[in-house]
Amino acid sequence: MRICSCCGNVDTMDPCTVCTDVQRDQSVIIVVEDVSDLWALERAGAMNAAYHVLGGTLSPLDGIGPDDLNIRGLVDRVAKGDVRELIVAVNATVEGQTTAHYITDQLSGLDVKITRLAHGVPVGGELDYLDEGTLTAALRARTAI
Numbered sequence: 001m002r003i004c005s006c007c008g009n010v011d012t013m014d015p016c017t018v019c020t021d022v023q024r025d026q027s028v029i030i031v032v033e034d035v036s037d038l039w040a041l042e043r044a045g046a047m048n049a050a051y052h053v054l055g056g057t058l059s060p061l062d063g064i065g066p067d068d069l070n071i072r073g074l075v076d077r078v079a080k081g082d083v084r085e086l087i088v089a090v091n092a093t094v095e096g097q098t099t100a101h102y103i104t105d106q107l108s109g110l111d112v113k114i115t116r117l118a119h120g121v122p123v124g125g126e127l128d129y130l131d132e133g134t135l136t137a138a139l140r141a142r143t144a145i
Helices: 035-044 072-080 094-106 132-140
Strands: 025-032 050-051 087-088 113-116
Touching: 025 035, 025 072, 035 050, 050 072, 072 094, 087 094, 094 113
Parallel strands: 025 050, 025 087, 087 113
Antiparallel strands: none
16 A cells, blocks of 8 residues: 555555546545545545545644645645645534635635535434534525525
């Protein structure tokens, strides 16, 4: 097993099969915390985009800073100019949101659209079983029907 020098995925070859897939839209990169998140998105089959694995999230209390993650590689990929959209698909935790904001700051000034996954009511979810934070996020991110 090898770690892909381009995206950070784990595969038997470098670059990985995701990065070398000519059918993928390489102009869209989905940023994930770890390889298991990449595999979960692949199983969903919702997008045919490229990925970038950070290797975790920023966590000053645990001693994890920007140099401990694969953020520089992401900035370098976007700076090349071939990326039109970056989808930040990190967990909705304090560390995940901190990491998302840090990435956004690092990419300011580059010509790339930065989006994030929606937060809120899951498909099949019932409102009376959701926590207040999820309901608040869902109300703030509401869309037109």
